[in-house]
Amino acid sequence: MSVAGETSPPMLAIRDLQLGFRSHRGDVQALAGVSIEVGEREIVGIVGESGCGKSITALSVMGLLPEGTTRVMGGSIEFRGDDLLTLPPRERRQMRGRDIAMVFQEPMTSLNPIMPIGDQIAEPIRLHLGLKGAAVTEHALDVLDKVGIPRSRNILPDYPHQLSGGMRQRVMIAIALACNPSLIIADEPTTALDVTIQGQILDLMVEARDTFGTSILFITHDLGVVAEICDRVVVMYAGKVVETGRTDEVLSSPRHPYTQGLMRSLPSLDTRQERLETIPGSVPALFDMPRGCRFRPRCSYADDGCRRDPPVEVIGGQKVKCWKARQISGVHHA
Numbered sequence: 001m002s003v004a005g006e007t008s009p010p011m012l013a014i015r016d017l018q019l020g021f022r023s024h025r026g027d028v029q030a031l032a033g034v035s036i037e038v039g040e041r042e043i044v045g046i047v048g049e050s051g052c053g054k055s056i057t058a059l060s061v062m063g064l065l066p067e068g069t070t071r072v073m074g075g076s077i078e079f080r081g082d083d084l085l086t087l088p089p090r091e092r093r094q095m096r097g098r099d100i101a102m103v104f105q106e107p108m109t110s111l112n113p114i115m116p117i118g119d120q121i122a123e124p125i126r127l128h129l130g131l132k133g134a135a136v137t138e139h140a141l142d143v144l145d146k147v148g149i150p151r152s153r154n155i156l157p158d159y160p161h162q163l164s165g166g167m168r169q170r171v172m173i174a175i176a177l178a179c180n181p182s183l184i185i186a187d188e189p190t191t192a193l194d195v196t197i198q199g200q201i202l203d204l205m206v207e208a209r210d211t212f213g214t215s216i217l218f219i220t221h222d223l224g225v226v227a228e229i230c231d232r233v234v235v236m237y238a239g240k241v242v243e244t245g246r247t248d249e250v251l252s253s254p255r256h257p258y259t260q261g262l263m264r265s266l267p268s269l270d271t272r273q274e275r276l277e278t279i280p281g282s283v284p285a286l287f288d289m290p291r292g293c294r295f296r297p298r299c300s301y302a303d304d305g306c307r308r309d310p311p312v313e314v315i316g317g318q319k320v321k322c323w324k325a326r327q328i329s330g331v332h333h334a
């Protein structure tokens with residue numbers, strides 16, 4: 001397993017990304033200084049409650065956010081040293097699929113409903129790998145086999161709606177893998193699937209890393225999935241990163257009060273016992289963010305000092321954005 005940043009520069013480095021949306025209530029800041037690194041051959045998980053900014057972080061990397069209403073207010077997204085935010089649109093388009101591919105939660109949003117599966121998978125192969133004729137079909141069948149689609153030749157003429165949800169998800173993963181990208185961003189790719197298919201898809205991701213050295217940024221709600229496949233984990237809360245570290249360290253001794261709350265709100269990872277406790281309060285609205293630490297209103301450790309923006313404390317291998325990080329010991333999640 002590789003650890004990002006220790007020997008080689010990271011493949012992807014999102015630095016202090018600030019992203020705003022124009023809304024009927026005025027401009028709101030949805031990402032307030034997000035920094036995430038993904039190393040070569042590394043699988044990094046992003047976790048956090050609904051609305052914390054996981055998907056828009058992914059879409060920023062892909063350059064797929066709606067242009068009219070989105071504003072990058074600061075920061076950079078470096079991919080192998082190039083800042084994607086300043087790259088000409090044409091070059092950015094060429095990178096999609098070839099260098100960085102994305103798998104979405106709902107395949108119907110990214111598959112074309114009126115194009116046969118065979119054409120959809122052939123397109124990037126032709127475009128990015130420069131293959132022609134029979135070689136294109138051969139390569140397409142090869143990746144479809146790899147994602148576990150039985151008798152894959154039979155589905156080439158099918159349209160997306162003719163396939164089951166699990167099949168569509170595999171087709172999308174096949175399209176993502178087809179050009180052997182350096183980085184795959186997977187946004188909750190298994191949430192809608194049954195457990196067996198979910199397991200197979202996670203295996204595929206790990207296999208892509210092991211075989212091709214693919215780096216993966218994996219967005220999920222499921223800390224069990226993180227424990228299973230991620231080398232490192234990034235915990236987001238209300239548009240900010242609150243904790244990062246090696247998965248085993250963060251899951252065994254979460255240090256940010258929010259990460260601790262997340263862990264308590266899940267069935268125990270070790271025993272699979274149901275011991276659910278919810279974090280009191282709710283995620284603040286974008287147009288009504290608390291000053292200083294955004295978790296403050298829900299945090300049992302918070303005091304007046306937390307009205308200032310917390311520094312990032314480095315404790316062992318973990319980075320924790322919390323004024324109290326040194327006072328709070330890593331609580332073991334038994």
Ligand SMILES: Nc1ncnc2c1ncn2[C@@H]1O[C@H](COP(=O)(O)OP(=O)(O)OP(=O)(O)O)[C@@H](O)[C@H]1O
Binds near residue numbers: 049052055056066069
């Ligand atoms: N196009 C948009 N215009 C305005 N606000 C947006 C837009 N897209 C996302 N947002 C807001 O940005 C915030 C982050 O959204 P995002 O979709 O990244 O959350 P998420 O962490 O992926 O949540 P989930 O777990 O539910 O998928 C939310 O408050 C959302 O309402």
Ligand SMILES: [Mg+2]
Binds near residue numbers: 056
């Ligand atoms: Mg999302």
